[in-house]
Amino acid sequence: MTPTTAGSETRIYRSGAGRQAATRRRRRVALLVVAVIAGAVALWLGPGEKALREITLPLRHEDIIRQQAREKHLDPALIAAVIYQESKFSDRTSAAGAKGLMQILPSTARFIAKRSGGTAFVPSDLGTPQVNIAYGSYYLRYLLHRYGGNKTLAIAAYNAGETNVNRWVSRAGGAGSFTRDDIPFPETRAYVDSVFRHQKDYREHYPRELGYK
Numbered sequence: 001m002t003p004t005t006a007g008s009e010t011r012i013y014r015s016g017a018g019r020q021a022a023t024r025r026r027r028r029v030a031l032l033v034v035a036v037i038a039g040a041v042a043l044w045l046g047p048g049e050k051a052l053r054e055i056t057l058p059l060r061h062e063d064i065i066r067q068q069a070r071e072k073h074l075d076p077a078l079i080a081a082v083i084y085q086e087s088k089f090s091d092r093t094s095a096a097g098a099k100g101l102m103q104i105l106p107s108t109a110r111f112i113a114k115r116s117g118g119t120a121f122v123p124s125d126l127g128t129p130q131v132n133i134a135y136g137s138y139y140l141r142y143l144l145h146r147y148g149g150n151k152t153l154a155i156a157a158y159n160a161g162e163t164n165v166n167r168w169v170s171r172a173g174g175a176g177s178f179t180r181d182d183i184p185f186p187e188t189r190a191y192v193d194s195v196f197r198h199q200k201d202y203r204e205h206y207p208r209e210l211g212y213k
Contacts, residue, residue: 057201060089061101061129062209068137069211074144076210078151079137081198082158085191086136091127099126102136112138152180152192159191 059080069076083089086103098105104112106123112135113121125131140154146162147153153175157165164185169175172182183189207213 058089059206064130064133066211068133072137072141077199077202080202081195084198085195100132102132104135109135150175155192155195156183156188160185160188
C-alpha cells in the first residue's frame with residue numbers, strides 16, 4: 001500500500017466516523033426534544049395540570065364570579081376573561097388610576113354606585129374583590145344593554161370607553177353594521193380578541209369552578 005493510498009483511506013475513515021458522530025448527536029438532540037415535549041404534555045394532562053393552569057390561565061374568586069354572573073345574567077367565563085385581561089387576577093392600580101381586579105376607574109365606579117344605589121360607596125372599596133367584581137360585572141351588563149347585546153361593542157367600550165365606541169359606531173353606519181374591523185385602535189382590537197379567546201379557554205378549562213357542571 002502506498003503512502004498516498006493509506007492517507008486517503010485514513011481521511012475517508014475519519015470523514016465517515018465524523019458523519020456517524022454527527023448523526024448520533026442529531027439523534028440525541030431529537031430524542032431530547034421529544035422527551036421535553038412529552039414531559040410538558042404529561043405535566044399538562046397529569047397531576048401538574050392544575051399547577052400549570054395557575055400560571056397560564058389563573059382563576060381566583062370563582063365563588064364571587066359565579067354569584068355575579070347569576071345576578072347580572074352574564075357568562076361567568078366572560079367575567080373571568082375580562083379579569084384576566086385587565087389584571088391577570090392580581091389586585092393593582094394602573095397609572096390612570098383604574099383599581100382592582102377589573103381595573104375600574106373611580107369615576108366609573110361612582111357612576112355605577114349612583115345607578116345601583118351604592119350610597120355608601122367610597123373608591124377604596126374597589127380594593128375588595130367582592131365589590132370590584134360586582135361593579136365590573138354591573139358595568140359589563142350595562143354596556144351589553146347599552147349596545148343591544150353586541151358583545152364586541154360592549155367589550156370594546158370596557159377598554160376604550162363609550163365615547164370612542166359611539167364615534168366608531170356612527171362612522172360604521174350603526175351598531176348593526178359594526179364589525180371588529182371597524183375598531184381603529186390596535187390595542188382595543190387586540191383586547192377584544194383576547195377577551196373572547198380567554199372566555200372560551202375559561203369555559204373549557206374551568207367548567208366546574210365556573211358552574212357549568
